[in-house]
Amino acid sequence: MSISKEDVKYVAALARMDVPEDKLEGFTRNLGDIVHYVEQLQKLDVEHVKPTSHAVPVGNVFRQDVVKASLTHNQALSVAVEAKDGCFKVPLVIE
Amino acid sequence: MSQFETVIGLEVHLQLSTKTKIFCSCANQYGCPPNTNVCPVCLGLPGSLPVLNHQALLYGITAGLALNAQINPFIKFDRKNYYYPDLPKGYQISQYDYPVAKDGFLKIKSGGQEKRIGIKRAHLEEDAGKLVHDNMFGCSLVDYNRTGTPLIEIVTEPDLRSPQEAYDYLNTLKLTLQYLGVSDCDMEKGSLRCDANVSIRPIGQSALGTKTELKNMNSFRAVKMALEYEVRRHEQTITSGGKIFQETLLWNDEKAMTITMRSKEQAHDYRYFPDPDLVPFAIDQSVIEQVRKQLPELPQDKFLRFLSQYGLSEYDANMLVADRGIADFFEAAVKEYPHAKKIANWMAGPVLMELNDRKISINELKITPQGLVALIARVEEGLVSNLAGKDVLTAMLNGGKTADEIIKDKGLAQVSDDSALFEIIDEVIAQNPTVVEQIKSGKPQAAGFLVGQAMKKSGGRANPKKLNELITRRIADV
Numbered sequence A: 001m002s003i004s005k006e007d008v009k010y011v012a013a014l015a016r017m018d019v020p021e022d023k024l025e026g027f028t029r030n031l032g033d034i035v036h037y038v039e040q041l042q043k044l045d046v047e048h049v050k051p052t053s054h055a056v057p058v059g060n061v062f063r064q065d066v067v068k069a070s071l072t073h074n075q076a077l078s079v080a081v082e083a084k085d086g087c088f089k090v091p092l093v094i095e
Numbered sequence B: 001m002s003q004f005e006t007v008i009g010l011e012v013h014l015q016l017s018t019k020t021k022i023f024c025s026c027a028n029q030y031g032c033p034p035n036t037n038v039c040p041v042c043l044g045l046p047g048s049l050p051v052l053n054h055q056a057l058l059y060g061i062t063a064g065l066a067l068n069a070q071i072n073p074f075i076k077f078d079r080k081n082y083y084y085p086d087l088p089k090g091y092q093i094s095q096y097d098y099p100v101a102k103d104g105f106l107k108i109k110s111g112g113q114e115k116r117i118g119i120k121r122a123h124l125e126e127d128a129g130k131l132v133h134d135n136m137f138g139c140s141l142v143d144y145n146r147t148g149t150p151l152i153e154i155v156t157e158p159d160l161r162s163p164q165e166a167y168d169y170l171n172t173l174k175l176t177l178q179y180l181g182v183s184d185c186d187m188e189k190g191s192l193r194c195d196a197n198v199s200i201r202p203i204g205q206s207a208l209g210t211k212t213e214l215k216n217m218n219s220f221r222a223v224k225m226a227l228e229y230e231v232r233r234h235e236q237t238i239t240s241g242g243k244i245f246q247e248t249l250l251w252n253d254e255k256a257m258t259i260t261m262r263s264k265e266q267a268h269d270y271r272y273f274p275d276p277d278l279v280p281f282a283i284d285q286s287v288i289e290q291v292r293k294q295l296p297e298l299p300q301d302k303f304l305r306f307l308s309q310y311g312l313s314e315y316d317a318n319m320l321v322a323d324r325g326i327a328d329f330f331e332a333a334v335k336e337y338p339h340a341k342k343i344a345n346w347m348a349g350p351v352l353m354e355l356n357d358r359k360i361s362i363n364e365l366k367i368t369p370q371g372l373v374a375l376i377a378r379v380e381e382g383l384v385s386n387l388a389g390k391d392v393l394t395a396m397l398n399g400g401k402t403a404d405e406i407i408k409d410k411g412l413a414q415v416s417d418d419s420a421l422f423e424i425i426d427e428v429i430a431q432n433p434t435v436v437e438q439i440k441s442g443k444p445q446a447a448g449f450l451v452g453q454a455m456k457k458s459g460g461r462a463n464p465k466k467l468n469e470l471i472t473r474r475i476a477d478v
Protein backbone atom coordinates (compact mmCIF):
# COMPACT_ATOMS: atom_id res chain seq x y z
CA MET A 1 0.00 0.00 0.00
CA SER A 2 1.41 3.36 -0.95
CA ILE A 3 0.54 6.66 0.65
CA SER A 4 -0.41 9.59 -1.54
CA LYS A 5 -0.34 13.30 -0.79
CA GLU A 6 -4.12 13.19 -0.77
CA ASP A 7 -4.04 10.57 1.98
CA VAL A 8 -1.84 12.79 4.09
CA LYS A 9 -4.10 15.80 3.55
CA TYR A 10 -7.15 13.72 4.48
CA VAL A 11 -5.62 12.30 7.66
CA ALA A 12 -4.35 15.75 8.61
CA ALA A 13 -7.84 17.21 8.15
CA LEU A 14 -9.35 14.48 10.38
CA ALA A 15 -6.72 15.24 13.01
CA ARG A 16 -7.30 18.99 12.63
CA MET A 17 -3.66 19.45 11.70
CA ASP A 18 -2.35 22.10 9.40
CA VAL A 19 0.23 20.66 6.99
CA PRO A 20 2.01 23.38 5.05
CA GLU A 21 2.37 22.67 1.34
CA ASP A 22 6.19 22.55 1.53
CA LYS A 23 6.08 19.85 4.25
CA LEU A 24 3.62 17.65 2.40
CA GLU A 25 6.24 15.81 0.35
CA GLY A 26 8.26 14.88 3.45
CA PHE A 27 5.23 13.77 5.46
CA THR A 28 4.01 11.62 2.61
CA ARG A 29 7.36 9.85 2.42
CA ASN A 30 7.57 9.39 6.22
CA LEU A 31 4.03 8.07 6.57
CA GLY A 32 4.61 5.79 3.60
CA ASP A 33 7.72 4.36 5.26
CA ILE A 34 5.84 3.66 8.47
CA VAL A 35 2.97 1.93 6.72
CA HIS A 36 5.45 -0.06 4.64
CA TYR A 37 7.24 -1.18 7.80
CA VAL A 38 4.01 -2.37 9.42
CA GLU A 39 3.09 -4.10 6.17
CA GLN A 40 5.56 -6.85 7.03
CA LEU A 41 2.83 -8.28 9.25
CA GLN A 42 0.84 -9.12 6.15
CA LYS A 43 3.25 -11.93 5.39
CA LEU A 44 2.15 -13.84 8.49
CA ASP A 45 -0.29 -16.68 8.10
CA VAL A 46 -3.14 -15.82 10.48
CA GLU A 47 -5.72 -18.23 9.13
CA HIS A 48 -5.94 -20.09 12.43
CA VAL A 49 -5.62 -17.09 14.71
CA LYS A 50 -8.80 -15.83 16.30
CA PRO A 51 -9.50 -12.11 15.82
CA THR A 52 -8.21 -10.34 18.92
CA SER A 53 -9.43 -7.01 20.18
CA HIS A 54 -7.39 -6.90 23.36
CA ALA A 55 -3.96 -8.28 24.14
CA VAL A 56 -4.44 -8.75 27.90
CA PRO A 57 -6.36 -11.82 29.08
CA VAL A 58 -8.63 -9.84 31.38
CA GLY A 59 -12.38 -9.40 31.05
CA ASN A 60 -15.56 -8.41 32.86
CA VAL A 61 -14.11 -5.56 34.88
CA PHE A 62 -17.06 -3.68 36.38
CA ARG A 63 -17.73 -0.80 38.69
CA GLN A 64 -20.76 -0.77 41.01
CA ASP A 65 -23.32 1.97 40.45
CA VAL A 66 -22.33 4.08 43.47
CA VAL A 67 -21.75 7.83 43.33
CA LYS A 68 -18.34 9.10 44.40
CA ALA A 69 -17.20 12.66 44.74
CA SER A 70 -16.51 14.44 41.48
CA LEU A 71 -13.99 17.20 41.03
CA THR A 72 -14.94 20.51 42.54
CA HIS A 73 -16.18 23.07 40.06
CA ASN A 74 -12.96 25.07 40.41
CA GLN A 75 -10.78 22.00 39.97
CA ALA A 76 -12.68 21.10 36.84
CA LEU A 77 -12.36 24.54 35.29
CA SER A 78 -8.69 24.82 36.27
CA VAL A 79 -7.83 22.74 33.21
CA ALA A 80 -9.80 25.03 30.90
CA VAL A 81 -7.79 27.29 28.62
CA GLU A 82 -10.56 29.83 29.09
CA ALA A 83 -13.75 29.74 31.12
CA LYS A 84 -16.98 31.75 31.09
CA ASP A 85 -20.22 31.42 33.08
CA GLY A 86 -18.99 28.23 34.74
CA CYS A 87 -18.35 26.65 31.36
CA PHE A 88 -15.34 25.77 29.24
CA LYS A 89 -15.02 28.50 26.64
CA VAL A 90 -14.11 27.40 23.12
CA PRO A 91 -14.10 29.09 19.71
CA LEU A 92 -17.59 29.40 18.22
CA VAL A 93 -18.30 26.14 16.41
CA ILE A 94 -21.39 27.27 14.49
CA GLU A 95 -21.50 30.60 12.80
CA MET B 1 -53.08 7.34 -4.15
CA SER B 2 -49.31 7.68 -4.22
CA GLN B 3 -47.30 5.48 -6.57
CA PHE B 4 -44.50 5.38 -4.00
CA GLU B 5 -43.88 3.39 -0.88
CA THR B 6 -42.26 5.09 2.10
CA VAL B 7 -39.41 3.36 3.93
CA ILE B 8 -38.38 4.64 7.36
CA GLY B 9 -35.83 3.50 9.92
CA LEU B 10 -35.38 5.11 13.33
CA GLU B 11 -32.43 5.49 15.67
CA VAL B 12 -33.45 6.26 19.21
CA HIS B 13 -31.00 7.33 21.91
CA LEU B 14 -32.14 6.88 25.48
CA GLN B 15 -30.34 8.00 28.60
CA LEU B 16 -30.29 5.20 31.15
CA SER B 17 -31.49 6.00 34.68
CA THR B 18 -28.39 4.76 36.49
CA LYS B 19 -27.17 6.61 39.56
CA THR B 20 -23.73 7.18 38.06
CA LYS B 21 -22.26 7.69 34.62
CA ILE B 22 -21.35 4.80 32.35
CA PHE B 23 -17.56 4.80 32.84
CA CYS B 24 -16.98 6.86 36.01
CA SER B 25 -18.56 7.42 39.44
CA CYS B 26 -19.86 10.95 38.79
CA ALA B 27 -23.58 11.40 39.50
CA ASN B 28 -25.84 10.90 36.48
CA GLN B 29 -28.05 13.84 37.33
CA TYR B 30 -29.94 16.33 35.20
CA GLY B 31 -30.19 20.04 35.95
CA CYS B 32 -27.04 20.61 38.06
CA PRO B 33 -24.91 23.75 37.73
CA PRO B 34 -22.51 23.42 34.78
CA ASN B 35 -19.37 21.32 35.24
CA THR B 36 -20.13 20.11 38.76
CA ASN B 37 -20.55 16.40 37.92
CA VAL B 38 -17.23 15.90 36.18
CA CYS B 39 -14.05 13.99 36.94
CA PRO B 40 -10.79 13.14 35.14
CA VAL B 41 -12.49 10.21 33.34
CA CYS B 42 -15.43 12.09 31.84
CA LEU B 43 -13.21 15.12 31.11
CA GLY B 44 -10.82 12.80 29.29
CA LEU B 45 -7.79 13.94 31.30
CA PRO B 46 -4.55 12.07 30.54
CA GLY B 47 -3.99 8.95 32.61
CA SER B 48 -7.61 8.40 33.58
CA LEU B 49 -9.22 5.04 32.88
CA PRO B 50 -12.88 4.21 32.20
CA VAL B 51 -14.54 1.32 34.07
CA LEU B 52 -17.96 0.03 32.99
CA ASN B 53 -20.93 0.62 35.30
CA HIS B 54 -22.40 -2.84 35.91
CA GLN B 55 -25.92 -1.43 36.18
CA ALA B 56 -25.66 0.21 32.76
CA LEU B 57 -24.87 -3.18 31.22
CA LEU B 58 -27.77 -4.81 33.09
CA TYR B 59 -30.12 -2.09 31.81
CA GLY B 60 -28.81 -2.71 28.31
CA ILE B 61 -29.56 -6.42 28.64
CA THR B 62 -32.99 -5.61 30.12
CA ALA B 63 -33.88 -3.39 27.17
CA GLY B 64 -32.54 -5.96 24.72
CA LEU B 65 -34.64 -8.75 26.19
CA ALA B 66 -37.79 -6.60 26.23
CA LEU B 67 -37.14 -5.94 22.53
CA ASN B 68 -37.04 -9.69 21.91
CA ALA B 69 -33.43 -9.37 20.86
CA GLN B 70 -30.47 -11.70 21.16
CA ILE B 71 -27.97 -10.72 23.81
CA ASN B 72 -24.44 -11.04 22.53
CA PRO B 73 -22.45 -13.50 24.65
CA PHE B 74 -19.36 -11.38 23.95
CA ILE B 75 -19.37 -7.60 23.84
CA LYS B 76 -16.73 -4.93 23.61
CA PHE B 77 -16.45 -1.18 23.39
CA ASP B 78 -14.98 0.80 20.53
CA ARG B 79 -13.82 4.32 19.96
CA LYS B 80 -15.79 6.40 17.50
CA ASN B 81 -13.44 9.20 16.53
CA TYR B 82 -14.52 12.72 15.73
CA TYR B 83 -13.64 16.22 16.75
CA TYR B 84 -16.17 18.39 18.48
CA PRO B 85 -15.78 20.46 21.65
CA ASP B 86 -18.59 18.57 23.43
CA LEU B 87 -16.43 15.45 23.25
CA PRO B 88 -13.38 16.04 25.44
CA LYS B 89 -11.47 12.88 24.45
CA GLY B 90 -11.80 13.39 20.69
CA TYR B 91 -13.71 10.10 20.54
CA GLN B 92 -16.93 8.68 21.89
CA ILE B 93 -16.87 5.28 23.57
CA SER B 94 -19.52 3.26 21.74
CA GLN B 95 -20.04 -0.29 20.48
CA TYR B 96 -19.32 -1.13 16.87
CA ASP B 97 -19.39 -4.78 15.85
CA TYR B 98 -20.37 -6.47 19.14
CA PRO B 99 -23.34 -4.50 20.50
CA VAL B 100 -25.14 -5.68 23.62
CA ALA B 101 -28.23 -6.79 21.66
CA LYS B 102 -29.19 -7.57 18.05
CA ASP B 103 -31.97 -9.00 15.89
CA GLY B 104 -35.06 -8.21 17.92
CA PHE B 105 -38.50 -6.82 17.25
CA LEU B 106 -41.16 -4.67 18.81
CA LYS B 107 -44.85 -5.25 18.15
CA ILE B 108 -46.77 -2.07 17.51
CA LYS B 109 -50.39 -1.28 16.77
CA SER B 110 -50.88 1.13 13.91
CA GLY B 111 -54.18 1.96 12.26
CA GLY B 112 -55.83 -0.96 14.06
CA GLN B 113 -53.25 -3.39 12.66
CA GLU B 114 -50.59 -5.18 14.63
CA LYS B 115 -47.14 -5.04 13.10
CA ARG B 116 -43.68 -6.27 13.99
CA ILE B 117 -40.91 -3.73 13.65
CA GLY B 118 -37.47 -5.32 13.40
CA ILE B 119 -34.80 -4.11 15.81
CA LYS B 120 -31.44 -4.34 14.09
CA ARG B 121 -29.32 -3.64 17.14
CA ALA B 122 -29.10 -1.93 20.51
CA HIS B 123 -25.76 -0.75 21.81
CA LEU B 124 -24.38 1.10 24.81
CA GLU B 125 -22.40 4.30 24.53
CA GLU B 126 -21.57 7.50 26.37
CA ASP B 127 -23.36 10.80 25.87
CA ALA B 128 -21.49 13.97 24.93
CA GLY B 129 -21.47 17.33 26.73
CA LYS B 130 -23.75 20.25 26.11
CA LEU B 131 -22.78 23.21 23.98
CA VAL B 132 -24.27 26.66 24.18
CA HIS B 133 -23.38 28.97 21.32
CA ASP B 134 -22.79 32.57 22.22
CA ASN B 135 -22.95 34.51 18.99
CA MET B 136 -22.58 37.85 20.71
CA PHE B 137 -19.21 36.98 22.22
CA GLY B 138 -18.23 34.76 19.31
CA CYS B 139 -17.63 31.72 21.47
CA SER B 140 -19.23 28.44 22.47
CA LEU B 141 -19.61 27.37 26.09
CA VAL B 142 -19.32 23.73 27.12
CA ASP B 143 -20.90 22.02 30.11
CA TYR B 144 -19.48 18.51 30.54
CA ASN B 145 -22.02 17.31 33.14
CA ARG B 146 -23.81 15.22 30.51
CA THR B 147 -20.55 13.74 29.22
CA GLY B 148 -20.47 10.05 30.06
CA THR B 149 -24.19 9.69 30.73
CA PRO B 150 -25.07 6.12 29.74
CA LEU B 151 -27.01 5.84 26.51
CA ILE B 152 -28.60 2.97 24.73
CA GLU B 153 -29.07 3.44 21.01
CA ILE B 154 -31.86 1.37 19.52
CA VAL B 155 -31.82 1.02 15.74
CA THR B 156 -34.76 -0.37 13.77
CA GLU B 157 -34.69 -2.19 10.49
CA PRO B 158 -36.16 -0.10 7.64
CA ASP B 159 -39.55 -1.62 8.47
CA LEU B 160 -41.67 1.46 9.06
CA ARG B 161 -43.93 2.37 6.14
CA SER B 162 -45.36 5.75 7.11
CA PRO B 163 -44.72 8.71 9.40
CA GLN B 164 -47.73 7.55 11.44
CA GLU B 165 -46.14 4.12 11.93
CA ALA B 166 -42.92 5.81 13.05
CA TYR B 167 -44.96 7.82 15.54
CA ASP B 168 -46.73 4.71 16.85
CA TYR B 169 -43.43 2.85 17.13
CA LEU B 170 -41.93 5.68 19.19
CA ASN B 171 -44.86 5.70 21.59
CA THR B 172 -44.73 1.93 22.04
CA LEU B 173 -40.96 1.97 22.51
CA LYS B 174 -41.17 4.77 25.05
CA LEU B 175 -43.90 3.04 27.02
CA THR B 176 -41.99 -0.25 27.00
CA LEU B 177 -38.80 1.37 28.29
CA GLN B 178 -40.69 3.32 30.93
CA TYR B 179 -42.21 0.05 32.16
CA LEU B 180 -38.73 -1.43 32.39
CA GLY B 181 -37.64 1.53 34.49
CA VAL B 182 -34.38 1.82 32.57
CA SER B 183 -35.03 5.35 31.30
CA ASP B 184 -37.47 8.14 32.05
CA CYS B 185 -37.75 8.76 28.27
CA ASP B 186 -38.30 12.48 28.77
CA MET B 187 -37.79 14.22 25.44
CA GLU B 188 -37.94 17.65 27.03
CA LYS B 189 -34.97 16.83 29.24
CA GLY B 190 -33.25 15.21 26.28
CA SER B 191 -33.26 11.74 27.79
CA LEU B 192 -34.90 10.45 24.60
CA ARG B 193 -33.67 11.61 21.22
CA CYS B 194 -34.64 10.34 17.80
CA ASP B 195 -33.04 10.47 14.35
CA ALA B 196 -34.83 9.15 11.28
CA ASN B 197 -33.79 7.73 7.92
CA VAL B 198 -36.32 8.03 5.13
CA SER B 199 -36.52 7.06 1.48
CA ILE B 200 -39.22 6.28 -1.04
CA ARG B 201 -39.39 3.73 -3.84
CA PRO B 202 -41.94 2.90 -6.55
CA ILE B 203 -44.48 0.42 -5.22
CA GLY B 204 -43.34 -3.08 -6.09
CA GLN B 205 -39.64 -2.21 -6.28
CA SER B 206 -37.48 -4.04 -3.77
CA ALA B 207 -34.29 -1.95 -4.00
CA LEU B 208 -34.28 0.96 -1.56
CA GLY B 209 -34.32 4.54 -2.80
CA THR B 210 -31.75 7.14 -1.73
CA LYS B 211 -32.30 8.02 1.90
CA THR B 212 -31.91 11.22 3.82
CA GLU B 213 -31.19 11.40 7.53
CA LEU B 214 -33.28 13.71 9.69
CA LYS B 215 -32.06 15.17 12.97
CA ASN B 216 -33.09 17.76 15.52
CA MET B 217 -36.68 16.70 16.17
CA ASN B 218 -37.72 17.66 19.70
CA SER B 219 -40.94 15.70 20.04
CA PHE B 220 -42.65 12.66 18.55
CA ARG B 221 -44.97 15.09 16.80
CA ALA B 222 -41.94 16.79 15.26
CA VAL B 223 -40.59 13.41 14.09
CA LYS B 224 -43.89 12.74 12.35
CA MET B 225 -44.04 16.20 10.80
CA ALA B 226 -40.42 16.07 9.62
CA LEU B 227 -41.02 12.68 8.02
CA GLU B 228 -44.22 13.87 6.34
CA TYR B 229 -42.39 16.90 5.00
CA GLU B 230 -39.48 14.82 3.76
CA VAL B 231 -41.68 12.17 2.10
CA ARG B 232 -43.49 14.96 0.22
CA ARG B 233 -40.18 16.51 -0.79
CA HIS B 234 -38.86 13.17 -2.09
CA GLU B 235 -42.05 12.54 -4.07
CA GLN B 236 -42.12 16.01 -5.59
CA THR B 237 -38.42 15.90 -6.44
CA ILE B 238 -38.60 12.47 -8.06
CA THR B 239 -41.85 12.98 -9.96
CA SER B 240 -40.53 16.24 -11.39
CA GLY B 241 -37.44 14.44 -12.67
CA GLY B 242 -35.05 15.52 -9.91
CA LYS B 243 -32.72 13.50 -7.75
CA ILE B 244 -32.51 12.97 -3.99
CA PHE B 245 -29.02 13.22 -2.51
CA GLN B 246 -27.97 11.23 0.51
CA GLU B 247 -27.43 13.83 3.20
CA THR B 248 -28.23 14.81 6.76
CA LEU B 249 -31.00 17.35 7.23
CA LEU B 250 -32.00 19.33 10.28
CA TRP B 251 -35.67 19.79 11.11
CA ASN B 252 -36.61 23.38 11.78
CA ASP B 253 -39.72 23.32 13.92
CA GLU B 254 -40.60 27.01 13.52
CA LYS B 255 -40.37 26.98 9.75
CA ALA B 256 -41.75 23.42 9.61
CA MET B 257 -39.19 22.34 7.06
CA THR B 258 -35.90 20.42 6.75
CA ILE B 259 -32.66 22.28 6.20
CA THR B 260 -29.39 20.94 4.77
CA MET B 261 -26.46 20.75 7.18
CA ARG B 262 -23.31 22.36 5.92
CA SER B 263 -21.17 19.76 4.17
CA LYS B 264 -18.28 20.31 6.61
CA GLU B 265 -20.34 18.80 9.41
CA GLN B 266 -21.10 15.79 7.28
CA ALA B 267 -17.55 14.73 6.55
CA HIS B 268 -17.51 11.70 8.85
CA ASP B 269 -14.88 9.06 9.04
CA TYR B 270 -15.24 7.61 12.49
CA ARG B 271 -12.33 5.16 12.27
CA TYR B 272 -13.83 2.80 14.84
CA PHE B 273 -11.36 0.62 16.71
CA PRO B 274 -11.52 -1.40 19.95
CA ASP B 275 -11.00 0.77 23.01
CA PRO B 276 -7.83 -0.59 24.61
CA ASP B 277 -8.80 1.00 27.96
CA LEU B 278 -11.87 -1.20 28.32
CA VAL B 279 -11.51 -4.94 28.54
CA PRO B 280 -14.09 -7.10 26.73
CA PHE B 281 -17.07 -8.68 28.46
CA ALA B 282 -18.44 -12.19 28.38
CA ILE B 283 -22.12 -12.24 29.25
CA ASP B 284 -23.04 -15.47 30.93
CA GLN B 285 -26.32 -17.14 30.01
CA SER B 286 -27.21 -17.29 33.73
CA VAL B 287 -26.99 -13.48 33.94
CA ILE B 288 -29.30 -13.15 30.95
CA GLU B 289 -31.79 -15.55 32.51
CA GLN B 290 -31.70 -13.69 35.79
CA VAL B 291 -32.48 -10.41 34.04
CA ARG B 292 -35.22 -12.11 32.05
CA LYS B 293 -36.83 -13.34 35.27
CA GLN B 294 -36.92 -9.81 36.62
CA LEU B 295 -38.57 -8.29 33.55
CA PRO B 296 -41.81 -6.59 34.59
CA GLU B 297 -45.07 -7.29 32.84
CA LEU B 298 -44.87 -5.29 29.62
CA PRO B 299 -47.63 -2.91 28.49
CA GLN B 300 -49.07 -5.13 25.78
CA ASP B 301 -49.36 -8.09 28.16
CA LYS B 302 -50.86 -5.89 30.84
CA PHE B 303 -53.40 -4.58 28.33
CA LEU B 304 -54.56 -8.09 27.45
CA ARG B 305 -54.69 -9.12 31.10
CA PHE B 306 -56.77 -6.06 32.00
CA LEU B 307 -59.29 -7.05 29.31
CA SER B 308 -59.62 -10.64 30.47
CA GLN B 309 -59.12 -10.31 34.23
CA TYR B 310 -61.23 -7.21 34.83
CA GLY B 311 -63.51 -7.25 31.80
CA LEU B 312 -62.49 -3.70 30.90
CA SER B 313 -63.20 -2.08 27.56
CA GLU B 314 -60.24 -1.69 25.21
CA TYR B 315 -60.54 2.05 25.66
CA ASP B 316 -60.31 1.90 29.45
CA ALA B 317 -57.54 -0.70 29.40
CA ASN B 318 -55.54 1.48 27.00
CA MET B 319 -55.93 4.55 29.18
CA LEU B 320 -54.79 2.69 32.28
CA VAL B 321 -51.89 0.87 30.66
CA ALA B 322 -50.53 4.04 29.03
CA ASP B 323 -48.82 4.89 32.32
CA ARG B 324 -47.38 2.20 34.57
CA GLY B 325 -48.06 4.34 37.65
CA ILE B 326 -51.73 4.62 36.74
CA ALA B 327 -52.00 0.89 36.01
CA ASP B 328 -50.43 0.07 39.40
CA PHE B 329 -52.73 2.56 41.18
CA PHE B 330 -55.73 0.97 39.48
CA GLU B 331 -54.77 -2.54 40.56
CA ALA B 332 -54.11 -1.41 44.13
CA ALA B 333 -57.57 0.18 44.15
CA VAL B 334 -59.25 -2.96 42.80
CA LYS B 335 -57.70 -4.92 45.68
CA GLU B 336 -59.52 -2.62 48.11
CA TYR B 337 -62.81 -2.49 46.30
CA PRO B 338 -63.62 -5.22 43.79
CA HIS B 339 -65.51 -3.16 41.24
CA ALA B 340 -62.89 -2.86 38.52
CA LYS B 341 -65.10 -1.23 35.89
CA LYS B 342 -66.27 1.50 38.25
CA ILE B 343 -62.71 2.22 39.33
CA ALA B 344 -61.59 2.21 35.69
CA ASN B 345 -64.30 4.78 34.86
CA TRP B 346 -63.12 7.03 37.64
CA MET B 347 -59.46 6.63 36.69
CA ALA B 348 -59.91 7.10 32.94
CA GLY B 349 -62.32 10.00 33.57
CA PRO B 350 -62.07 12.40 36.51
CA VAL B 351 -58.69 11.24 37.85
CA LEU B 352 -56.96 11.51 34.48
CA MET B 353 -58.59 14.90 33.95
CA GLU B 354 -57.22 16.13 37.27
CA LEU B 355 -53.75 14.83 36.33
CA ASN B 356 -53.87 16.68 33.02
CA ASP B 357 -55.20 19.87 34.59
CA ARG B 358 -52.51 19.83 37.24
CA LYS B 359 -49.83 18.59 34.82
CA ILE B 360 -48.57 16.07 37.35
CA SER B 361 -48.02 12.32 37.41
CA ILE B 362 -50.08 9.88 39.43
CA ASN B 363 -47.28 9.53 41.98
CA GLU B 364 -47.49 13.22 42.77
CA LEU B 365 -51.23 13.03 43.34
CA LYS B 366 -52.33 13.62 46.96
CA ILE B 367 -54.57 10.60 47.05
CA THR B 368 -54.08 6.90 47.74
CA PRO B 369 -55.91 4.03 46.05
CA GLN B 370 -57.71 3.54 49.41
CA GLY B 371 -58.74 7.20 49.43
CA LEU B 372 -60.17 7.01 45.93
CA VAL B 373 -62.18 3.84 46.53
CA ALA B 374 -63.61 5.34 49.73
CA LEU B 375 -65.03 8.11 47.56
CA ILE B 376 -66.27 5.75 44.85
CA ALA B 377 -68.04 3.67 47.51
CA ARG B 378 -69.84 6.78 48.80
CA VAL B 379 -71.06 7.59 45.28
CA GLU B 380 -72.17 4.01 44.72
CA GLU B 381 -74.07 4.00 48.04
CA GLY B 382 -75.88 7.09 46.83
CA LEU B 383 -74.58 9.25 49.65
CA VAL B 384 -73.29 11.77 47.12
CA SER B 385 -74.22 12.21 43.48
CA ASN B 386 -71.77 11.41 40.71
CA LEU B 387 -71.36 15.09 40.00
CA ALA B 388 -70.77 16.01 43.63
CA GLY B 389 -68.32 13.10 43.78
CA LYS B 390 -66.12 14.80 41.22
CA ASP B 391 -66.06 17.94 43.33
CA VAL B 392 -65.12 15.85 46.34
CA LEU B 393 -62.24 14.39 44.34
CA THR B 394 -60.98 17.86 43.44
CA ALA B 395 -61.21 18.92 47.08
CA MET B 396 -59.38 15.76 48.19
CA LEU B 397 -56.55 16.54 45.78
CA ASN B 398 -56.38 20.14 46.94
CA GLY B 399 -56.41 19.62 50.65
CA GLY B 400 -55.50 16.05 51.40
CA LYS B 401 -58.69 15.47 53.43
CA THR B 402 -60.65 12.23 53.19
CA ALA B 403 -63.81 11.88 51.12
CA ASP B 404 -66.01 11.58 54.25
CA GLU B 405 -64.51 14.70 55.81
CA ILE B 406 -65.16 16.74 52.68
CA ILE B 407 -68.70 15.42 52.23
CA LYS B 408 -69.43 16.41 55.82
CA ASP B 409 -67.67 19.81 55.66
CA LYS B 410 -69.39 20.85 52.46
CA GLY B 411 -72.75 19.33 53.32
CA LEU B 412 -72.72 17.36 50.11
CA ALA B 413 -74.49 14.29 51.42
CA GLN B 414 -77.66 13.59 49.47
CA VAL B 415 -80.92 13.75 51.34
CA SER B 416 -82.41 10.28 51.25
CA ASP B 417 -84.52 10.62 54.35
CA ASP B 418 -88.17 10.00 53.37
CA SER B 419 -89.85 12.57 55.60
CA ALA B 420 -87.51 15.39 54.49
CA LEU B 421 -88.07 14.48 50.86
CA PHE B 422 -91.88 14.20 51.21
CA GLU B 423 -91.96 17.77 52.46
CA ILE B 424 -90.37 18.96 49.23
CA ILE B 425 -92.41 16.59 47.06
CA ASP B 426 -95.73 17.73 48.49
CA GLU B 427 -94.82 21.31 47.75
CA VAL B 428 -93.91 20.45 44.16
CA ILE B 429 -97.10 18.43 43.66
CA ALA B 430 -99.20 21.30 44.97
CA GLN B 431 -97.51 23.76 42.63
CA ASN B 432 -97.87 21.64 39.48
CA PRO B 433 -101.41 20.26 39.33
CA THR B 434 -101.41 19.95 35.51
CA VAL B 435 -98.31 17.81 35.48
CA VAL B 436 -99.82 15.62 38.18
CA GLU B 437 -102.92 15.21 35.98
CA GLN B 438 -100.73 14.17 33.03
CA ILE B 439 -99.04 11.51 35.12
CA LYS B 440 -102.34 10.24 36.38
CA SER B 441 -103.72 10.05 32.82
CA GLY B 442 -100.98 7.63 31.84
CA LYS B 443 -97.90 9.75 31.10
CA PRO B 444 -95.44 8.55 33.77
CA GLN B 445 -92.50 10.21 31.97
CA ALA B 446 -93.89 13.60 33.05
CA ALA B 447 -92.67 12.72 36.54
CA GLY B 448 -89.19 13.68 35.34
CA PHE B 449 -90.25 17.32 35.44
CA LEU B 450 -91.34 17.02 39.04
CA VAL B 451 -88.07 15.29 39.97
CA GLY B 452 -86.22 18.23 38.43
CA GLN B 453 -88.29 20.74 40.38
CA ALA B 454 -87.82 18.84 43.62
CA MET B 455 -84.08 18.57 42.96
CA LYS B 456 -83.91 22.33 42.55
CA LYS B 457 -85.72 22.92 45.83
CA SER B 458 -83.32 20.56 47.61
CA GLY B 459 -80.37 22.57 46.36
CA GLY B 460 -79.19 19.58 44.32
CA ARG B 461 -78.79 17.44 47.40
CA ALA B 462 -81.73 15.09 46.99
CA ASN B 463 -81.06 11.56 45.82
CA PRO B 464 -82.67 11.54 42.34
CA LYS B 465 -83.48 7.83 42.37
CA LYS B 466 -85.20 8.16 45.68
CA LEU B 467 -87.08 11.27 44.52
CA ASN B 468 -88.45 9.51 41.49
CA GLU B 469 -89.60 6.58 43.57
CA LEU B 470 -91.30 8.75 46.20
CA ILE B 471 -93.02 11.04 43.68
CA THR B 472 -94.52 8.08 41.86
CA ARG B 473 -95.69 6.62 45.13
CA ARG B 474 -97.20 9.91 46.38
CA ILE B 475 -99.15 10.55 43.17
CA ALA B 476 -100.53 7.00 43.18
CA ASP B 477 -101.67 7.57 46.76
CA VAL B 478 -103.41 10.85 46.05
Ligand SMILES: [Zn+2]
Pocket (backbone or CB within 6 Å): A070, B021, B024, B025, B026, B037, B038, B039, B040, B041, B042, B043, B148
Ligand atom coordinates in the same frame (compact mmCIF):
# COMPACT_ATOMS: atom_id res chain seq x y z
ZN1 LIG C 1 -16.84 11.53 35.77
